[in-house]
Amino acid sequence: MKRMHSSYVAKKQERRFDEIMQAARDVFVQKGYFAATTRDIAELLNIKPGSLYYYIDSKESALVEICRRAGRQFTRNMEALLARSDPVDDLIREGIRNHLLNNRAHLVFHFVFSPRELPASVRKELNRMAQSYQRQWEDLFERGVRDGCLRPDLDTGTAAVALLAMCNGSVEWYQRRTPAAVTGIAGEFADCFLQGVLSVPHARDRT
DSSP states (O other), X not given: XXXXXXXXXXXXXXXXXXXXXXXXXXXXXXXXXXXXXXXXHHHHHTSOHHHHTTTOSSHHHHHHHHHHHHHHHHHHHHHHHXXXXXXXXXXXXXXXXXXXXXXXXXXXXXXXXXXXXXXXXHHHHHHHHHHHHHHHHHHHHHHHXXXXXXXXXXXXXXXXXXXXXXXXXXXXXXXXXXXXXXXXXXXXXHHHHHHOSOSSXXXXXXX
């Protein structure tokens, strides 16, 4: 009985921790990371700030855990795509959609644009996650080159960086839109990325 009770308590604490992380995400999105406080997170959960400190000791620790979770989610999504045998262009479209729907401005700012804002002890871990995620995109592009879906001279490393820069660089513009709207934007991004924006193919080669 004691073991069952311990398991129940552990699961209850895990669920509460998940709720706190979601609340922290919401507060960071609504107020911005620097303006947000742990009191804001506690108020959203309708609990006393002191109760919050049982799970997190600062908003910085909440941000670190949110970044970790986001990194794991992004790589899991790409792992699932890479395991499929669908046409590569369809997988790229879905990968862009997954990225936009899971992206958040406060994560992009700290995780991508300003990693020095994160504690030094976790930078290497998060950088490894980011590099792994980028490599997954490179793997997908390499498959597209082998399959003949993508052009044979494509620099897959540059393509991965370009795609992620496009998605991350516009996060503040699309993040407050509805999931349906973001899905539409993802489709437009995919069209621009895969098909280009020139009205005539290879017009850049003309004199």
